[in-house]
Amino acid sequence: MAFWKKGKAGAEPTRLFYACDIHGSEPTYRKFLNAAKFYEVDALIFGGDLMGKLLIPIVRDAGGTYRARLQGQNHHITSDGEMKEFKRVLQTLGFYWQEMDPEEYRTYEGNQERIDGLFDVLAKERLGEWIVLAEERLAGSHVRVYLCGGNDDTDEVLSALDEVPQDRVVNAENRVVPLDDEHVVVTVGYSTPTPWETPREKTEPEIAAVIAGVMAEVPDPSRAVFNFHCPPLDSSLDTCLKLDASVWPPTPLLENGQAIYYGAGSQAVTDALVRYQPTAGLHGHIHESRGMIDYGRTPAFNPGSEYGEGVLRGLIVAIRGGEVVGHQFTSG
């Protein structure tokens, strides 16, 4: 019988669902959790960038109404129903909000340090709620959700991953954790320097050192799934516009009047994929660069992101015996 059947090749593959870069979007995160049941997968892996990017001050007006600005439009909120609907839209878009008086609003104007502090408070609060939600949704199932940060997340916010009690949620940040009986997940959430000067950027040598550190704990690299937020350099998974970082916000650099595309990934990540030949490489960071590429036997993926539309871009990967046996990009 063994002549006809090679080892465990016929066994059911482990199916994992990967998504990243949801940037605070509540419905997108909820979809991510529901993906376990919906796509019938065994594990949920998140690839970093949990935090939202915008905070909408909702300022009290005379007469108990409110004013706010969203997507370039001024909103005058005059009833509880309108407020509820407005906040629901903010949740979908991944934005935070804070109701405040005009006096309080003025204390934030031009004070980036104070604004960043408010971001951290609200984002950490939301991440804590998300961990609790994950525990509730996945209770009684065999599915675990692996969470980590990306370059856009602050260490202060990510500390919630350790502070909130958890069973189904695994803090995968910069460590090696088991995925199934034969595979492990190796996570690195940093990116190379960006024009945006985001909170968690590292130089190439620093990223290489972090990867070497976590790989030292991996007994068999061929059975490792790389969950590296930053995609490999010049891989087609990292294509974006070159920006002028000397102005804020950064604007596209022009050559003969035209914008320039370039690879914003990491050489250290490329080197690791080539050297260790893991089961698969899961990457994010560059939302517009959805795709896949092979490094020897290792396929590397970037599912992209459209969190702002409430769409969960993701990837189902079926792995068995250290190999990807099937994959499917999703848009749910």
Place this chain on the structure above:
Amino acid sequence: MAEAVAPQVFTRRASGLVRVMSPYSAFIYNILTMGIIFPWVFMQAPTAFQGSNLVLAILFAFLFELPIAMAYVWLATALPRSGGDYVFQSRVFGGGFGFTVVFGFFVVWILQWVALSGWLLASVGIAPMFIGLGVTTGVSAFTDIGTWAAGANGIIIISVLNAIVALVLLVTGFRNYVRFQYVMWYAILLSFGIVVLLFLFTDPGSSTASLDAFAAEVDNTSNFFATASTSAAAAGVDFNPPFWLIGSLLAAPIAWTSLQWATYSSEQGGEIKNAHVFRNQAFIMVGSLAATAGLLILLALAMQKGLGSDGILVASSGYWYGVGEATIGGNIMFPNFMAMGLTGSWLIVLLIGLGFILNSFQIVCNCYIGTTRIMVAQGLDGLLPDWFARVNPRWKTPVNAHVAYFLAALPVIWAFNKVGDWSTKWALGVTFANGAVMVLSALAAALLPYRAKKVYEASPGAGYKVGNVPTVTIVGALGFLLGGFMVASFLFVKDLGLAFTNSAFPYMIVIGTAVFALIIYFVMRSVKASKGIKVEYAFAEIPPE
């Protein structure tokens, strides 16, 4: 309570998404795709629907397309990503439907436009320009080149070269195209402007004399216009037809074959800056539609002024009735060609010719750009092999999809020019098929608030309602109905499409392309299933609760 403030958004240092194509570039792209200098309605409608009014036909087409373009504005802001129609329809109707319609009716049928653009380049661009240069300079070699370019072999060679140059330009970086598009834009505007001015500054009597002299130089004939008029009348042209309102309405679908492409930029929504901003998409789609309709009307009025109704009818008879006497050097009298006949300047001929050559080239470029983006989206969704979705790391473009589309176009280019009944039998379905995609996308827009609720609610267009009904539902439904009229006319009106030959064969070809796409869908679904993956997952929306 302190005085009211106008609050601004708080931001932090986080990375952002930036795109390459400006709304203005996308606006230009749509106008060029509509082909302002290839106004089929001028060539077909005057004789196919005698008594129809060209200006009215263009206005009808504009009004019918308007709700469709508006529906696309909602779709493109709600789903600002590459793959346009495929993305819209697969999200609203489901993957099987979206793939079958857009692959079968767009990707497959647009191969026809690749062949057509080569024909245009040779027959309407290179041939008239060289013939015109031959006449104005007296150098017979120019006339010989023009005559060769208008022959079947010349057209095939020029078509293949056209496709190769576009392939190289596009695979080596999309920004190369964006840069070159500005050259095409200004050259085409100049060419168009010259043609309009030449018509405006002449009158039918003078233009008849000029065309007689031009034909005498090229074909060594005399009394060209009188001979052509007599032959046209013998072929069935009525030079004094009564005004026909219904005919003008039936001519609108012909004008629509140009104006319907006002939404084509949606295929590369992922590459347009601030594509999610409502006013940008309104400018890109509705703005380009209005601008093109205006330019076409201007050209119609100018032709009426310079050529008169008789001149327009004679030119049209050469195209629609195949009246040989109403052609010069074997070339159909497109507006540019007639304008060349009105001038004695080689420089003006050259400028007009370059505009037409560049617009022909732009058409093959937009065939590639739109369809390869669709193929990449379908490859990523697992409905085409992964190979199609691979983006070249060096050039950052979908090289595989480009090469595949080029190879697929070669036999179509050959058939277009060598198979005698290709245009009147095999390829009759192209206007129906392309139009059907757009009309179904309008329907997708109408259903967006109900079939993709979360996507709709997060979109900037969600705020617009008429009573309790989303505005997109109203404009989408209106677009579906008005576009449905156009599409139905391609199906059933003899002079407009599939009914042309009174044969079931063209209908079978259209059905065949849909079945072909459906077979690919089921094969890919089965291949994916064998690997433990359900392809339906690519489109299914996960409930957040």
